[in-house]
Amino acid sequence: MQVLIARLLLLSCLLALPAHAGQLSASAALDSDDRFRGVSLSHGRPDVRLDVNYDEEGGLYGGISLAAAPGRGQSAPLTHYTAYAGYVTRPASDLSWEGGVSHTHIDDRERYDYDELYAGLITAGITARLSYSPRYYGRDVQTLYADLSGSRQISPHVRLFAHAGWLRRLSGTWGLRPRYDLSAGVAAALRACELRLSVTQTPSLYAWGREDGGTGIVLSAVRAF
Structure with missing residues (x-):
């Protein structure tokens, strides 16, 4: 029931976005590894990624992030996506808050689908967020994910992120044990593209029992439209 409610909230938020009062943005990327919360969903293979986001001037927003990586041998590509919708306040004293809901689907394994409700604070290039899932990775377990992300421009064409x-x-x-994930990197604007180099660190994978965590280096090329 909780999962159904979350999905209905997501759908209603997306349908509520007016088609004439906002801004649509998109980007395409090529990554050397498809890392999600530090874990390689592509088992170390490169992936292509498409991000589409809609921002309404009143604060509503929604979008989807879709990634696909080559499968093993003749198998189909590995895919996953996260669709989300939420609301963010206009900054007051350089501080704003947001809240929303997301749905994540991984490959063709519907048993791993899960939803999250999230809330966060945004200030000066830093976002702090709490995400709650009633059935994380489709399992009979409730989880809380706390994360902190930041970005700092150090020159007109170079920024750091963590x-x-x-x-x-x-x-x-x-029996899901507490686990962390860390990442940090540098991004450089090069004409119409941004090149990113990051290092990630996390324990092993959540669901499949493979050692797809550990330390990883990811190189990305991103083109915004």
Whole structure:
């Protein structure tokens, strides 16, 4: 029931976005590894990614992030997406807050689908967020994910960015241990593209039992439209 409510909220938010009063943005990227919260969903393979976002001037927003990586041998590509919708306040004293809901689908394994409700604060290039899932990775477990992300422009064409996250089980039967994920990197604007180099660190994967965590280096090329 909680999952159904979250999905209905997401759908209603997306349908409520007026088609004439906002801004649509998109970007395409090529990554050397598809990392999500520090974990490689592509098992170390490169991926292509498409991000589409809609921002309404009143504060509503929504979008989707879709990624695909080559499968093994003749298998189909590995895909996953996260769709989201939310609301963010206009900055007051350089501080604003946001809240929303997201749905994540991983490959063709619907049993891993999960929803999250999130709330956060945004100030001076830093975002702090809490995300709650009633069935994380489709398992009988409730989780809370706390993360802090930031970005700092150090020159007209170069910026630094970093992220730290902490996932904790609140209740449920799945023996999910608390785990962290860290990442940091540098991005350089090069004509119409941005090149990013980042280092990630996290324990092993949540669901499949593979060692797809550890330390990883990711190189990305991103083109905004």
